Amino acid sequence: MSAPHPHASADVRAHHDFDPAASSLRGEADPRVLAELQSIRGTIDNIDAALVHLLAERFKATQRVGVLKATHGLPAGDPDRETAQIGRLRALAASAQLDPEFAEKFLNFIISEVIRHHVAISEDHRRQDPDES
Numbered sequence: 309m310s311a312p313h314p315h316a317s318a319d320v321r322a323h324h325d326f327d328p329a330a331s332s333l334r335g336e337a338d339p340r341v342l343a344e345l346q347s348i349r350g351t352i353d354n355i356d357a358a359l360v361h362l363l364a365e366r367f368k369a370t371q372r373v374g375v376l377k378a379t380h381g382l383p384a385g386d387p388d389r390e391t392a393q394i395g396r397l398r399a400l401a402a403s404a405q406l407d408p409e410f411a412e413k414f415l416n417f418i419i420s421e422v423i424r425h426h427v428a429i430s431e432d433h434r435r436q437d438p439d440e441s
């Protein structure tokens with residue numbers, strides 16, 4: 309038997325505490341409508357879980373970028389990279405019937421958090437090696 313995934317128990321706990329039927333709408337609509345709503349919410353639950361896992365992996369990757377940049381004295385932000393990525397994601401969004409404005413805002417929201425992390429990593433690095441970079 310292989311070792312359990314290190315985050316498996318946290319995943320199980322999150323699932324255990326979650327009430328998929330939680331709603332403020334009980335008694336507000338026909339039970340058939342509520343049943344359909346709950347069925348659609350099952351799909352939303354899966355998508356939201358996937359988003360959390362995708363974001364966690366993205367932040368793991370940007371953490372590595374932050375360490376690389378801090379180690380080599382590079383600036384946190386890379387505006388040309390951001391412009392290229394925003395253009396690419398706007399076009400992808402349009403072809404997927406997602407509002408490109410929303411896609412751009414969402415990416416900018418994530419990137420601003422990444423830059424905040426990069427700056428913190430760089431400050432930590434400078435505190436540890438004040439003579440370098």
Ligand SMILES: O=C(O)C(=O)C[C@]1(C(=O)O)C=C[C@@H](O)C=C1
Binds near residue numbers: 370389390418419
């Ligand atoms: O690719 C980089 O250089 C990153 O630091 C990652 C990232 C991003 O989150 O996509 C964040 C900040 C930069 O301005 C550009 C891109």
